[in-house]
Amino acid sequence: MAKKVNTALSFETQIQNIDQLFQPIQILNEAGEIVNDALDPKLSDDELVTLFKQMLWSRALNDRSATLARQGRLGFFAPTAGQEASQVASHYAFDTNDVLFPGYRDIPQLVLHGLDLYKAFLWSRGHVEGNHYDASLKAMPPQIIIGAQIVQAAGVALGLKKREKKQVAFTYTGDGGSSQGDFYEGVNFAGSFKAPAVFYIQNNGYAISTPRKVQTAALTLGQKAVAAGVPGFVVDGMDALAVYTVSKAAREYALAGNGPVVIETLTSRFGPHSLSGDDPKRYRDQASFDEWDKKDPLIRMRHYLTAKGIWNEADEVAYIEQVDQEIKEAVAKADATPRQKVSDFLKSMFEEPTAPLKEQIAYFETKEAK
Secondary structure, three states, X not given: OOOOOOHHHOHHHHHHHHHHOOOOEOOEOOOOOEOOHHHOOOOOHHHHHHHHHHHHHHHXXXXXXXHHHHOOOOOOOOOOOOOHHHHHHHHOOOOOOOEXXXXXXXXXXXXXXXXXXXXXXXXXXXXXXXXXXXXXXXXXXXXXXXXXXXXXXXXXXXXXXXXXXXOOEEEEEEOOHHHOHHHHHHHHHHHHOOOOEEEEEEEOOEXXXXXXXXXXXXXXXXXXXHHHOOOEEEEEOOOHHHHHHHHHHHHHHHHHHHOOEEEEEEOOOOOOOOOOOOOHHHOOOHHHHHHHHOOOHHHHHHHHHHHOOOOOHHHHHHHHHHHHHHHHHHHHHHHHOOOOOHHHHHHOOOOOOOHHHHHHHHHHHHHHHO
Protein backbone atom coordinates (compact mmCIF):
# COMPACT_ATOMS: atom_id res chain seq x y z
CA MET A 1 0.00 0.00 0.00
CA ALA A 2 1.46 3.36 -1.07
CA LYS A 3 2.18 5.83 1.71
CA LYS A 4 0.57 9.26 1.61
CA VAL A 5 2.79 12.24 0.84
CA ASN A 6 3.25 14.65 3.74
CA THR A 7 1.58 17.74 2.28
CA ALA A 8 3.16 19.93 4.96
CA LEU A 9 6.36 19.70 2.93
CA SER A 10 4.72 21.74 0.14
CA PHE A 11 6.22 20.01 -2.88
CA GLU A 12 4.11 21.79 -5.49
CA THR A 13 4.42 25.15 -3.76
CA GLN A 14 8.20 24.94 -3.91
CA ILE A 15 8.13 24.43 -7.68
CA GLN A 16 5.60 27.24 -8.19
CA ASN A 17 7.57 29.66 -6.01
CA ILE A 18 10.70 29.08 -8.10
CA ASP A 19 8.69 29.79 -11.24
CA GLN A 20 7.60 33.17 -9.84
CA LEU A 21 11.24 34.23 -9.62
CA PHE A 22 11.79 33.64 -13.32
CA GLN A 23 9.15 35.72 -15.06
CA PRO A 24 10.27 36.91 -18.53
CA ILE A 25 11.86 40.35 -18.65
CA GLN A 26 10.49 42.65 -21.36
CA ILE A 27 11.21 46.27 -22.26
CA LEU A 28 9.85 46.63 -25.81
CA ASN A 29 6.45 45.12 -26.56
CA GLU A 30 5.16 43.77 -29.87
CA ALA A 31 3.95 47.24 -30.91
CA GLY A 32 7.42 48.68 -30.43
CA GLU A 33 6.52 50.54 -27.24
CA ILE A 34 8.64 50.84 -24.10
CA VAL A 35 6.78 49.04 -21.30
CA ASN A 36 9.54 48.97 -18.69
CA ASP A 37 11.26 52.34 -18.56
CA ALA A 38 13.28 51.38 -15.48
CA LEU A 39 15.21 48.80 -17.51
CA ASP A 40 15.44 50.77 -20.77
CA PRO A 41 19.18 50.84 -21.61
CA LYS A 42 18.80 54.37 -23.03
CA LEU A 43 20.94 53.63 -26.05
CA SER A 44 21.79 56.61 -28.22
CA ASP A 45 20.11 57.01 -31.60
CA ASP A 46 23.32 55.91 -33.34
CA GLU A 47 23.56 52.83 -31.13
CA LEU A 48 19.95 51.91 -31.79
CA VAL A 49 20.40 52.24 -35.54
CA THR A 50 23.61 50.20 -35.46
CA LEU A 51 21.89 47.44 -33.48
CA PHE A 52 18.93 47.38 -35.84
CA LYS A 53 21.21 47.29 -38.88
CA GLN A 54 22.99 44.26 -37.43
CA MET A 55 19.62 42.54 -36.94
CA LEU A 56 18.60 43.35 -40.52
CA TRP A 57 21.96 42.04 -41.73
CA SER A 58 21.37 38.79 -39.84
CA ARG A 59 17.95 38.30 -41.44
CA ALA A 60 19.36 39.03 -44.90
CA LEU A 61 22.20 36.58 -44.28
CA ASN A 62 19.67 33.93 -43.23
CA ASP A 63 17.56 34.41 -46.34
CA ARG A 64 20.52 34.37 -48.72
CA SER A 65 22.09 31.36 -46.98
CA ALA A 66 18.83 29.42 -47.23
CA THR A 67 18.76 30.07 -50.97
CA LEU A 68 22.38 29.00 -51.38
CA ALA A 69 21.74 25.82 -49.39
CA ARG A 70 18.76 24.89 -51.56
CA GLN A 71 20.90 25.46 -54.64
CA GLY A 72 23.51 23.06 -53.30
CA ARG A 73 26.06 25.86 -52.94
CA LEU A 74 26.23 25.64 -49.17
CA GLY A 75 26.63 22.68 -46.85
CA PHE A 76 25.03 22.48 -43.42
CA PHE A 77 22.84 25.47 -42.59
CA ALA A 78 20.75 26.15 -39.48
CA PRO A 79 18.27 29.01 -40.07
CA THR A 80 18.36 31.98 -37.70
CA ALA A 81 15.31 34.01 -38.78
CA GLY A 82 13.33 34.97 -35.68
CA GLN A 83 16.32 34.82 -33.35
CA GLU A 84 17.91 38.16 -34.29
CA ALA A 85 17.21 39.79 -30.92
CA SER A 86 18.41 36.73 -29.03
CA GLN A 87 21.63 36.45 -31.03
CA VAL A 88 22.56 39.91 -32.26
CA ALA A 89 21.36 42.04 -29.32
CA SER A 90 23.10 39.75 -26.83
CA HIS A 91 26.37 39.94 -28.78
CA TYR A 92 26.00 43.73 -28.95
CA ALA A 93 26.52 43.86 -25.17
CA PHE A 94 29.97 42.23 -25.34
CA ASP A 95 33.42 43.39 -26.40
CA THR A 96 35.31 41.84 -29.32
CA ASN A 97 38.03 41.03 -26.78
CA ASP A 98 35.61 38.71 -24.97
CA VAL A 99 35.83 35.06 -26.00
CA LEU A 100 32.90 33.66 -27.99
CA PHE A 101 31.90 29.99 -28.09
CA PRO A 102 29.15 29.66 -30.70
CA GLY A 103 26.92 26.74 -31.52
CA TYR A 104 26.20 25.79 -35.12
CA ARG A 105 23.27 28.24 -35.32
CA ASP A 106 25.35 31.17 -34.09
CA ILE A 107 27.07 32.22 -37.30
CA PRO A 108 25.73 35.82 -37.05
CA GLN A 109 27.46 36.42 -33.70
CA LEU A 110 30.67 34.85 -35.00
CA VAL A 111 30.81 37.14 -38.04
CA LEU A 112 29.91 40.19 -35.95
CA HIS A 113 32.74 39.18 -33.61
CA GLY A 114 35.21 39.46 -36.48
CA LEU A 115 35.13 36.34 -38.66
CA ASP A 116 35.30 37.01 -42.40
CA LEU A 117 31.92 36.11 -43.88
CA TYR A 118 33.46 34.04 -46.67
CA LYS A 119 35.04 31.81 -44.02
CA ALA A 120 31.63 31.27 -42.47
CA PHE A 121 30.42 30.01 -45.85
CA LEU A 122 33.49 27.75 -46.11
CA TRP A 123 32.77 26.33 -42.64
CA SER A 124 29.27 25.46 -43.79
CA ARG A 125 30.77 23.64 -46.76
CA GLY A 126 33.10 21.65 -44.52
CA HIS A 127 36.19 23.37 -45.90
CA VAL A 128 39.12 23.37 -43.46
CA GLU A 129 39.85 27.01 -44.30
CA GLY A 130 36.58 27.89 -42.56
CA ASN A 131 38.23 26.87 -39.27
CA HIS A 132 41.45 28.83 -39.76
CA TYR A 133 41.09 31.94 -37.61
CA ASP A 134 43.41 34.88 -37.20
CA ALA A 135 44.97 34.98 -33.73
CA SER A 136 43.23 38.29 -33.05
CA LEU A 137 39.78 36.67 -33.32
CA LYS A 138 38.68 35.70 -29.82
CA ALA A 139 36.36 32.86 -30.80
CA MET A 140 36.14 29.14 -31.42
CA PRO A 141 34.60 27.60 -34.55
CA PRO A 142 30.89 26.71 -34.25
CA GLN A 143 30.40 23.66 -32.05
CA ILE A 144 28.50 20.78 -33.61
CA ILE A 145 28.42 18.58 -30.51
CA ILE A 146 25.35 19.68 -28.55
CA GLY A 147 26.36 21.42 -25.32
CA ALA A 148 30.12 20.84 -25.61
CA GLN A 149 30.74 24.59 -25.92
CA ILE A 150 29.43 25.09 -22.37
CA VAL A 151 32.33 23.12 -20.89
CA GLN A 152 34.82 24.87 -23.17
CA ALA A 153 33.57 28.30 -22.14
CA ALA A 154 33.75 27.41 -18.46
CA GLY A 155 37.36 26.28 -18.80
CA VAL A 156 38.47 29.33 -20.76
CA ALA A 157 36.62 31.62 -18.33
CA LEU A 158 38.58 30.12 -15.45
CA GLY A 159 41.78 30.68 -17.42
CA LEU A 160 40.84 34.33 -17.94
CA LYS A 161 40.27 34.70 -14.22
CA LYS A 162 43.60 33.10 -13.28
CA ARG A 163 45.40 35.38 -15.73
CA GLU A 164 43.52 38.39 -14.32
CA LYS A 165 42.19 39.31 -17.76
CA LYS A 166 39.36 41.81 -18.09
CA GLN A 167 37.51 39.49 -20.41
CA VAL A 168 34.43 37.30 -20.32
CA ALA A 169 33.72 34.00 -22.05
CA PHE A 170 30.19 33.78 -23.47
CA THR A 171 28.45 30.93 -25.19
CA TYR A 172 25.15 29.83 -26.68
CA THR A 173 23.15 26.64 -26.79
CA GLY A 174 19.52 25.80 -27.47
CA ASP A 175 16.78 24.47 -25.21
CA GLY A 176 17.85 20.96 -26.18
CA GLY A 177 21.42 21.76 -25.21
CA SER A 178 20.30 22.62 -21.69
CA SER A 179 19.27 18.97 -21.28
CA GLN A 180 22.81 17.75 -21.94
CA GLY A 181 25.23 16.67 -19.23
CA ASP A 182 27.85 19.09 -20.53
CA PHE A 183 25.52 21.98 -19.75
CA TYR A 184 25.19 21.06 -16.08
CA GLU A 185 28.87 20.26 -15.71
CA GLY A 186 29.97 23.50 -17.35
CA VAL A 187 27.65 25.76 -15.38
CA ASN A 188 28.44 23.97 -12.11
CA PHE A 189 32.20 24.20 -12.75
CA ALA A 190 32.02 27.89 -13.62
CA GLY A 191 29.85 28.59 -10.59
CA SER A 192 32.16 26.72 -8.24
CA PHE A 193 35.22 28.67 -9.38
CA LYS A 194 33.36 31.97 -9.98
CA ALA A 195 34.60 31.98 -13.55
CA PRO A 196 33.58 35.02 -15.67
CA ALA A 197 31.19 33.36 -18.12
CA VAL A 198 27.74 34.08 -19.51
CA PHE A 199 25.72 31.08 -20.69
CA TYR A 200 22.81 31.58 -23.10
CA ILE A 201 19.98 29.12 -23.56
CA GLN A 202 18.14 30.13 -26.71
CA ASN A 203 14.79 28.54 -26.07
CA ASN A 204 13.15 28.38 -29.49
CA GLY A 205 10.74 25.73 -28.30
CA TYR A 206 12.12 22.66 -30.05
CA ALA A 207 15.22 20.48 -30.06
CA ILE A 208 14.78 19.66 -33.73
CA SER A 209 11.22 18.29 -33.37
CA THR A 210 11.17 17.57 -29.61
CA PRO A 211 9.08 20.18 -27.75
CA ARG A 212 10.74 21.86 -24.79
CA LYS A 213 8.15 20.54 -22.32
CA VAL A 214 9.09 16.96 -23.29
CA GLN A 215 12.76 17.62 -22.57
CA THR A 216 12.42 18.73 -18.95
CA ALA A 217 9.87 19.19 -16.16
CA ALA A 218 11.45 22.53 -15.21
CA LEU A 219 8.97 25.38 -15.66
CA THR A 220 11.76 27.57 -17.05
CA LEU A 221 15.26 26.82 -18.28
CA GLY A 222 16.77 29.87 -16.59
CA GLN A 223 16.02 28.34 -13.20
CA LYS A 224 18.48 25.53 -13.91
CA ALA A 225 21.16 27.97 -12.75
CA VAL A 226 19.88 27.83 -9.17
CA ALA A 227 21.26 24.37 -8.38
CA ALA A 228 24.75 25.58 -9.31
CA GLY A 229 24.46 28.67 -7.12
CA VAL A 230 24.44 30.85 -10.20
CA PRO A 231 22.01 33.70 -11.01
CA GLY A 232 19.64 32.97 -13.87
CA PHE A 233 17.24 35.12 -15.88
CA VAL A 234 14.47 34.57 -18.38
CA VAL A 235 14.18 37.24 -21.09
CA ASP A 236 11.77 37.95 -23.93
CA GLY A 237 14.11 36.79 -26.67
CA MET A 238 12.18 38.71 -29.34
CA ASP A 239 12.88 42.00 -27.53
CA ALA A 240 16.30 43.35 -28.51
CA LEU A 241 16.38 45.97 -25.76
CA ALA A 242 15.59 43.46 -23.01
CA VAL A 243 18.17 40.98 -24.30
CA TYR A 244 20.80 43.74 -24.51
CA THR A 245 20.06 45.12 -21.04
CA VAL A 246 20.26 41.76 -19.27
CA SER A 247 23.34 40.76 -21.28
CA LYS A 248 25.19 43.97 -20.45
CA ALA A 249 24.40 43.59 -16.76
CA ALA A 250 25.48 39.93 -16.85
CA ARG A 251 28.80 40.83 -18.45
CA GLU A 252 29.47 43.51 -15.84
CA TYR A 253 28.54 41.09 -13.05
CA ALA A 254 30.93 38.45 -14.37
CA LEU A 255 33.75 40.96 -14.95
CA ALA A 256 33.42 42.16 -11.36
CA GLY A 257 34.47 38.71 -10.16
CA ASN A 258 31.05 37.51 -9.05
CA GLY A 259 30.98 34.42 -11.25
CA PRO A 260 28.83 33.28 -14.20
CA VAL A 261 25.26 34.06 -15.25
CA VAL A 262 22.71 31.92 -17.11
CA ILE A 263 20.26 33.67 -19.45
CA GLU A 264 17.29 31.97 -21.11
CA THR A 265 15.95 33.84 -24.13
CA LEU A 266 12.40 32.97 -25.17
CA THR A 267 12.56 33.07 -28.93
CA SER A 268 11.48 31.22 -32.06
CA ARG A 269 13.03 29.92 -35.24
CA PHE A 270 10.70 30.82 -38.08
CA GLY A 271 12.09 28.08 -40.29
CA PRO A 272 13.24 24.48 -39.85
CA HIS A 273 15.91 23.29 -37.43
CA SER A 274 18.22 22.95 -40.43
CA LEU A 275 17.92 22.49 -44.17
CA SER A 276 19.03 18.88 -43.81
CA GLY A 277 15.57 17.38 -44.06
CA ASP A 278 13.67 18.88 -41.12
CA ASP A 279 10.06 19.92 -41.80
CA PRO A 280 8.60 21.94 -38.88
CA LYS A 281 5.07 21.65 -40.29
CA ARG A 282 5.12 18.01 -39.21
CA TYR A 283 5.31 18.95 -35.53
CA ARG A 284 4.09 22.59 -35.38
CA ASP A 285 0.64 23.84 -36.30
CA GLN A 286 -0.02 27.05 -38.22
CA ALA A 287 -1.30 28.80 -35.09
CA SER A 288 2.16 28.41 -33.57
CA PHE A 289 3.82 30.11 -36.55
CA ASP A 290 1.19 32.88 -36.60
CA GLU A 291 1.67 33.58 -32.90
CA TRP A 292 5.42 33.98 -33.17
CA ASP A 293 5.25 35.95 -36.43
CA LYS A 294 3.49 38.72 -34.48
CA LYS A 295 6.48 38.84 -32.11
CA ASP A 296 9.05 39.28 -34.88
CA PRO A 297 12.02 41.16 -33.33
CA LEU A 298 12.59 43.16 -36.52
CA ILE A 299 9.01 44.44 -36.60
CA ARG A 300 9.00 45.76 -33.05
CA MET A 301 12.43 47.42 -33.44
CA ARG A 302 11.37 48.92 -36.75
CA HIS A 303 8.25 50.38 -35.11
CA TYR A 304 10.32 51.76 -32.25
CA LEU A 305 12.96 53.41 -34.41
CA THR A 306 10.41 54.77 -36.88
CA ALA A 307 8.42 56.36 -34.05
CA LYS A 308 11.61 58.00 -32.82
CA GLY A 309 12.17 59.42 -36.31
CA ILE A 310 15.56 57.75 -36.79
CA TRP A 311 14.61 55.12 -39.38
CA ASN A 312 12.47 54.91 -42.51
CA GLU A 313 11.73 52.61 -45.42
CA ALA A 314 14.23 54.30 -47.72
CA ASP A 315 17.00 53.75 -45.17
CA GLU A 316 16.12 50.08 -44.99
CA VAL A 317 15.96 49.53 -48.75
CA ALA A 318 19.36 51.18 -49.23
CA TYR A 319 20.93 49.20 -46.40
CA ILE A 320 19.59 45.83 -47.59
CA GLU A 321 21.01 46.52 -51.05
CA GLN A 322 24.40 47.16 -49.44
CA VAL A 323 24.17 43.95 -47.40
CA ASP A 324 23.16 41.89 -50.44
CA GLN A 325 26.24 43.11 -52.28
CA GLU A 326 28.52 42.26 -49.32
CA ILE A 327 27.05 38.75 -49.14
CA LYS A 328 27.46 38.31 -52.90
CA GLU A 329 31.13 39.25 -52.68
CA ALA A 330 31.69 36.85 -49.75
CA VAL A 331 30.09 34.00 -51.71
CA ALA A 332 32.33 34.76 -54.69
CA LYS A 333 35.41 34.70 -52.45
CA ALA A 334 34.35 31.37 -50.95
CA ASP A 335 33.78 29.97 -54.45
CA ALA A 336 37.27 31.11 -55.48
CA THR A 337 38.96 29.29 -52.58
CA PRO A 338 40.93 26.25 -53.85
CA ARG A 339 39.12 22.97 -53.33
CA GLN A 340 40.40 20.67 -50.64
CA LYS A 341 42.60 17.70 -51.42
CA VAL A 342 42.78 14.33 -49.72
CA SER A 343 46.39 15.07 -48.83
CA ASP A 344 45.27 18.27 -47.07
CA PHE A 345 42.86 16.29 -44.90
CA LEU A 346 45.61 13.87 -43.95
CA LYS A 347 48.02 16.69 -43.12
CA SER A 348 45.44 18.18 -40.77
CA MET A 349 45.06 15.05 -38.65
CA PHE A 350 48.11 15.54 -36.41
CA GLU A 351 50.61 18.31 -35.81
CA GLU A 352 53.32 15.80 -36.72
CA PRO A 353 52.12 13.09 -39.13
CA THR A 354 52.80 9.49 -38.18
CA ALA A 355 54.87 7.27 -40.47
CA PRO A 356 51.81 5.62 -42.07
CA LEU A 357 50.24 9.05 -42.61
CA LYS A 358 53.39 10.32 -44.31
CA GLU A 359 53.19 7.42 -46.74
CA GLN A 360 49.51 8.15 -47.47
CA ILE A 361 50.20 11.87 -47.91
CA ALA A 362 52.97 11.15 -50.39
CA TYR A 363 50.73 8.70 -52.27
CA PHE A 364 47.85 11.16 -52.67
CA GLU A 365 50.11 14.10 -53.49
CA THR A 366 51.50 12.04 -56.37
CA LYS A 367 47.98 11.26 -57.62
CA GLU A 368 46.81 14.86 -57.18
CA ALA A 369 49.76 16.18 -59.17
CA LYS A 370 48.68 14.28 -62.27
